[in-house]
Amino acid sequence: MDKKKLVLIGNGMAGIRAIEEILKLLPDYFEITVFGKEPYPNYNRIQLSKVLQGDTEIKDITLNEWQWYEDNDVRLYPGESVTQIDTETQKVYTDKGKAVQYDNIIIATGSHPFILPIPGANKEGVTGFRDIADCETMISASRIYKRAAVIGGGILGLEAARGLLNLGMEVDVIELAPFLMDRQLDETAAHLLQDELEKQGMRFHLKKQTTEILGNERVTGLKFADGTSIQADLVVMAVGIKPNIQLAKETGIKTNRGIVVNDYLQTEIPNIYAVGECAEHNGIAYGLVAPLYEQAQVLAKHICGMNHQGYKGSVVSTQLKVSGVDVFSAGMINESNETKAIKLFNEWQNTYKKIVVKDNKLVGAVLFGDTTEGAKLFSYIKKGECVNAYLDSQQNRETGESIVSTMADDEIVCGCNGVSKGAIVKAIQDDGLTTLEEVKNATNASRSCGQCKGMVSDILALTLGDKFEKGEIKETVCGCTDLSRDEVIAEIKAKGLTHTREVMNVLGWKTEEGCSKCRPALNYYLGMVYPKTYEDERESRFVNERLHANIQKDGTYSVVPRMYGGVTNADDLRKIADVADKYDVGMIKLTGGQRIDLLGIKKDDLPHVWKDLGMPSGYAYGKSVRTVKTCVGAQFCRFGTQDSTGMGIQLEKKFEGLNTPHKVKMGVSACPRNCAEGGIKDVGIVGLDGVWEIYVGGNGGTELKQAELLARVKTEQEVLDYSAAFLQYYREHANYLERTSKFVERVGLDHVKEVILDEENRTALCARMDEALAAYKEPWNEAIESETILKDLYNTVIGGK
Ligand SMILES: Cc1cc2nc3c(=O)[nH]c(=O)nc-3n(C[C@H](O)[C@H](O)[C@H](O)COP(=O)(O)OP(=O)(O)OC[C@H]3O[C@@H](n4cnc5c(N)ncnc54)[C@H](O)[C@@H]3O)c2cc1C
Numbered sequence: 001m002d003k004k005k006l007v008l009i010g011n012g013m014a015g016i017r018a019i020e021e022i023l024k025l026l027p028d029y030f031e032i033t034v035f036g037k038e039p040y041p042n043y044n045r046i047q048l049s050k051v052l053q054g055d056t057e058i059k060d061i062t063l064n065e066w067q068w069y070e071d072n073d074v075r076l077y078p079g080e081s082v083t084q085i086d087t088e089t090q091k092v093y094t095d096k097g098k099a100v101q102y103d104n105i106i107i108a109t110g111s112h113p114f115i116l117p118i119p120g121a122n123k124e125g126v127t128g129f130r131d132i133a134d135c136e137t138m139i140s141a142s143r144i145y146k147r148a149a150v151i152g153g154g155i156l157g158l159e160a161a162r163g164l165l166n167l168g169m170e171v172d173v174i175e176l177a178p179f180l181m182d183r184q185l186d187e188t189a190a191h192l193l194q195d196e197l198e199k200q201g202m203r204f205h206l207k208k209q210t211t212e213i214l215g216n217e218r219v220t221g222l223k224f225a226d227g228t229s230i231q232a233d234l235v236v237m238a239v240g241i242k243p244n245i246q247l248a249k250e251t252g253i254k255t256n257r258g259i260v261v262n263d264y265l266q267t268e269i270p271n272i273y274a275v276g277e278c279a280e281h282n283g284i285a286y287g288l289v290a291p292l293y294e295q296a297q298v299l300a301k302h303i304c305g306m307n308h309q310g311y312k313g314s315v316v317s318t319q320l321k322v323s324g325v326d327v328f329s330a331g332m333i334n335e336s337n338e339t340k341a342i343k344l345f346n347e348w349q350n351t352y353k354k355i356v357v358k359d360n361k362l363v364g365a366v367l368f369g370d371t372t373e374g375a376k377l378f379s380y381i382k383k384g385e386c387v388n389a390y391l392d393s394q395q396n397r398e399t400g401e402s403i404v405s406t407m408a409d410d411e412i413v414c415g416c417n418g419v420s421k422g423a424i425v426k427a428i429q430d431d432g433l434t435t436l437e438e439v440k441n442a443t444n445a446s447r448s449c450g451q452c453k454g455m456v457s458d459i460l461a462l463t464l465g466d467k468f469e470k471g472e473i474k475e476t477v478c479g480c481t482d483l484s485r486d487e488v489i490a491e492i493k494a495k496g497l498t499h500t501r502e503v504m505n506v507l508g509w510k511t512e513e514g515c516s517k518c519r520p521a522l523n524y525y526l527g528m529v530y531p532k533t534y535e536d537e538r539e540s541r542f543v544n545e546r547l548h549a550n551i552q553k554d555g556t557y558s559v560v561p562r563m564y565g566g567v568t569n570a571d572d573l574r575k576i577a578d579v580a581d582k583y584d585v586g587m588i589k590l591t592g593g594q595r596i597d598l599l600g601i602k603k604d605d606l607p608h609v610w611k612d613l614g615m616p617s618g619y620a621y622g623k624s625v626r627t628v629k630t631c632v633g634a635q636f637c638r639f640g641t642q643d644s645t646g647m648g649i650q651l652e653k654k655f656e657g658l659n660t661p662h663k664v665k666m667g668v669s670a671c672p673r674n675c676a677e678g679g680i681k682d683v684g685i686v687g688l689d690g691v692w693e694i695y696v697g698g699n700g701g702t703e704l705k706q707a708e709l710l711a712r713v714k715t716e717q718e719v720l721d722y723s724a725a726f727l728q729y730y731r732e733h734a735n736y737l738e739r740t741s742k743f744v745e746r747v748g749l750d751h752v753k754e755v756i757l758d759e760e761n762r763t764a765l766c767a768r769m770d771e772a773l774a775a776y777k778e779p780w781n782e783a784i785e786s787e788t789i790l791k792d793l794y795n796t797v798i799g800g801k
């Protein structure tokens with residue numbers, strides 16, 4: 001039988017989800033052709049906010065790789081738009097002159113950002129925030145310009161504003177309404193949100209109507225109806241979206257705000273469907289993926305001739321994707337005569353919960369500060385559950401218990417993809433799934449906005465029980481491979497692989513480019529295996545390590561110069577004071593590791609600051625040996641038995657710049673009073689009369705852990721050797737991003753002792769440590785001396801300031 005010809009117009013999230021659903025039902029029934037205006041495979045538009053905020057990269061947000069189209073026999077024309085549908089001859093025509101015959105069409109052309117029709121809206125430097133190209137426009141503008149204005153204080157505008165702050169810009173947000181996110185929040189939640197975002201550095205202008213965009217060719221500012229104005233070099237319009245209906249309209253298909261569809265997503269022409277943001281069902285054009293994916297499922301069933309009761313509309317929930325702010329909203333949130341609300345405002349913890357009840361049923365909710373209950377509330381709202389059922393579930397919940405343990409099987413865990421707890425548990429049990437990645441691939445849960453990942457992990461832990469706890473499950477490097485860390489390292493050594501790309505290629509990575517989890521890990525493992533020859537791949541590192549400074553929540557950076565053992569002198573202090581004045585440093589702060597932190601430095605000032613300081617990097621941002629904290633010791637303290645300061649300086653000089661799987665902190669004290677807090681350090685040294693005690697695997701962070709005694713030694717040289725052997729063993733055997741506390745716990749202190757106390761082992765480990773240390777290049781100096789690094793990473797040149 002000849003295959004039916006199906007043409008999809010729009011290679012976006014909703015259209016491709018419809019194709020995926022069709023392929024699941026009837027894999028060989030259609031000959032599928034896809035036209036996509038953008039020159040990319042289907043990508044996760046939602047994650048553009050994360051790209052702008054620097055948490056992920058464009059190459060990591062692809063949902064369907066090129067290979068997926070090939071594997072499924074889907075012919076894709078990227079970068080090509082359909083310009084005409086001829087319903088008489090059943091052909092579509094494209095802007096590149098192609099004509100393709102069809103039996104069925106799915107229109108999934110999405111939306112356009114709404115651009116205010118005000119004077120100046122077409123100036124250079126005015127953009128929407130909708131696609132990769134917009135994202136790139138903003139990122140490149142941030143390299144040259146300083147002041148951004150976002151028009152629209154809705155969810156998209158705020159996510160854009162956070163991204164622009166992260167890119168180092170000053171950000172003004174202009175909102176027409178009296179409070180932010182007025183479609184999703186009430187006034188109380190909106191004010192809490194505004195307070196929090198102001199602390200992050202955003203400036204808000206509420207109840208402001210923009211009347212003009214100022215400037216000649218490029219934007220220079222905004223003018224408002226009240227006569228005031230502000231300066232801006234970049235303007236992002238985030239004032240809502242407009243369904244992209246042009247093509248449908250020109251084809252004579254009935255349109256309103258969107259393309260009008262029935263419960264089966266059919267337009268008025270039966271063999272033409274519409275799905276996604278461009279479609280209007282019962283008067284609503286949705287702008288979130290959850291309803292669009294529900295539509296895609298119904299469409300697939302209908303086009304494949306399967307029975308379905310049809311699409312009946314969706315209740316929606318939203319969550320803001322701005323780090324440090326938890327906001328959730330679902331259903332009806334405005335109060336009226338017909339509704340009652342339960343409101344809980346905890347001023348101490350700065351959390352707010354509002355639950356809206358109508359006819360005894362839960363119909364809406366707003367959460368600020370703690371959104372862990374979001375999925376549960378959303379399930380109750382969707383089911384129109386009685387409010388008492390929710391209140392009872394609250395009472396029965398024990399403190400500290402994961403919310404998933406109290407969820408019923410039919411409660412939705414992943415709102416975007418409509419996946420219930422029961423479906424996840426079933427997939428784990430039936431298919432023997434053991435990782436988040438496997439659950440994602442099998443069920444789609446966590447595949448879109450990613451907000452439900454925590455709950456999916458909790459369900460994995462709950463379902464697998466002891467097996468999960470004991471780590472009996474093979475932990476792969478990441479979802480791009482089925483190989484564990486040990487297997488990857490063994491293959492690197494056996495096959496002599498020398499680059500991250502080569503590793504991915506030869507070891508059959510599932511993604512061409514890897515992801516933000518495996519790339520830094522591979523970069524570390526290769527550097528560890530080949531300390532002498534491996535060229536560090538800066539682009540594979542996390543942003544702080546790439547830039548050699550710590551990004552702050554307002555988008556500026558912090559600079560911590562090296563001060564061996566926490567000891568400084570008048571010359572260095574003078575230089576620090578001069579730099580603080582010259583670069584308008586926001587705050588000078590002593591760190592927990594006894595160093596001086598200069599906060600609030602702009603990205604392009606970083607190399608100038610380093611040059612003026614003339615001090616090495618303190619690596620306060622690195623997966624590396626950070627600080628060696630010391631007590632004053634025998635020279636001054638009346639309890640001191642050893643020269644703790646001198647010992648600390650020797651340790652810090654020896655391990656300066658060493659790459660480690662995670663950060664490493666050290667402390668040296670000269671008596672058991674332990675003023676340098678060696679008991680909670682990765683390596684803690686305590687001096688006693690004629691003896692040094694070496695402790696390992698401590699942690700003073702979120703998971704407090706006391707360090708354990710590794711050895712007692714007599715000389716300073718032995719302290720250096722035992723510490724070096726321990727650190728090298730950790731470097732060679734820990735998973736990337738595993739702290740020493742977790743590592744020692746995993747392999748056992750007895751095992752670590754057995755290895756390190758053996759002289760032969762120790763000598764070999766020390767020799768390999770020396771090789772690794774020989775490769776160290778001081779990064780701040782390296783940046784100052786390289787025009788390419790200055791230009792590419794910091795967008796500056798040395799000599800100007
Ligand atoms: C920055 C950002 C963050 C977001 N965050 C969230 C979130 O957290 N949660 C959430 O649920 N939703 C979020 N959304 C909304 C979500 O991304 C959209 O609802 C979803 O992508 C819409 O899918 P779609 O397929 O209808 O449209 P799109 O994904 O826009 O796809 C339509 C595609 O069709 C192409 N096209 C248009 N016309 C033609 C033509 N004539 N020929 C060929 N191709 C054409 C377009 O170029 C586009 O690639 C976010 C959106 C943005 C922009």
Ligand SMILES: NC(=O)c1ccc[n+]([C@@H]2O[C@H](COP(=O)([O-])OP(=O)(O)OC[C@H]3O[C@@H](n4cnc5c(N)ncnc54)[C@H](O)[C@@H]3O)[C@@H](O)[C@H]2O)c1
Pocket residue numbers: 116151152153154155156157159174175176177180181182183208209210238239240241286287288318319320321
């Ligand atoms: N986390 C998420 O779920 C998420 C994130 C980003 C985008 N999105 C989706 O993307 C789409 C677009 O989002 P959006 O925030 O642009 O739309 P929106 O309609 O939700 O918000 C637009 C905002 O702009 C304001 N506004 C309108 N005209 C204005 C003017 N002239 N001057 C100043 N402010 C004005 C409105 O009052 C409103 O606050 C929506 O469908 C949204 O759901 C969702």
Ligand code: SF4
Pocket residue numbers: 631632633634637638639640641644669670671672673674675676
């Ligand atoms: S640890 Fe002991 S020697 Fe060091 S400063 Fe404290 S009391 Fe003095």
Ligand code: FES
Pocket residue numbers: 413414415416417445446447448449450451452453
């Ligand atoms: S809730 Fe968005 S991916 Fe699961």
